[in-house]
Amino acid sequence: xxxxxxxxxxxxxxxxxxxxxxxxxxxxxxxxxxxxxxxxxxxxxxxxxxxxxxxxxxxxxxxxxxxxxxxxxxxxxxxxxxxxxxxxxxxxxxxxxxxxxxxxxxxxxxxxxxxxxxxxxxxxxxxxxxxxxxxxxxxxxxxxxxxxxxxxxxxxxxxxxxxxxxxxxxxxxxxxx
Numbered sequence: 375x376x377x378x379x380x381x382x383x384x385x386x387x388x389x390x391x392x393x394x395x396x397x398x399x400x401x402x403x404x405x406x407x408x409x410x411x412x413x414x415x416x417x418x419x420x421x422x423x424x425x426x427x428x429x430x431x432x433x434x435x436x437x438x439x440x441x442x443x444x445x446x447x448x449x450x451x452x453x454x455x456x457x458x459x460x461x462x463x464x465x466x467x468x469x470x471x472x473x474x475x476x477x478x479x480x481x482x483x484x485x486x487x488x489x490x491x492x493x494x495x496x497x498x499x500x501x502x503x504x505x506x507x508x509x510x511x512x513x514x515x516x517x518x519x520x521x522x523x524x525x526x527x528x529x530x531x532x533x534x535x536x537x538x539x540x541x542x543x544x545x546x547x548x549x550x551x
Contacts, residue, residue, distance in 0.1 A: 380451040380536035478537040
């Protein structure tokens with residue numbers, strides 16, 4: 375049986391992030407418009423390559439905005455392990471087998487100082503999957519050479535409870551053994 379104990383889907387919806395993204399998109403699109411207009415209506419038009427650069431910059435900024443909009447951190451705890459997926463970067467959830475986990479506890483952290491930002495990050499304190507906020511569950515592994523893993527969450531108590539429940543079930547001897 376593979377019961378689901380916890381599910382959370384997080385997206386990048388911070389206002390400050392979208393102000394920055396929309397400012398970049400707006401400036402590149404408006405810049406493209408003015409370059410195109412100057413190219414068409416002035417005696418000394420700008421070179422053709424400058425319009426190509428502005429079109430490319432506009433396209434890239436729009437594509438980045440769309441990617442950030444659709445990015446989701448999907449965290450699922452099932453009876454057989456922990457599943458993490460940064461959709462659409464990961465086409466399938468990455469499974470962390472319950473047998474590889476040692477401990478889990480909730481923490482408050484600094485995304486910038488401890489991990490260098492948000493997303494899939496590595497820092498001095500281990501690897502992190504985070505989208506927003508400063509709360510998460512720090513997981514240690516039974517392999518001492520493996521870095522700890524932080525999973526950022528807006529439901530940190532429920533995530534911690536589900537992982538600890540998994541660890542406790544794993545520690546109990548199974549019937550018939």
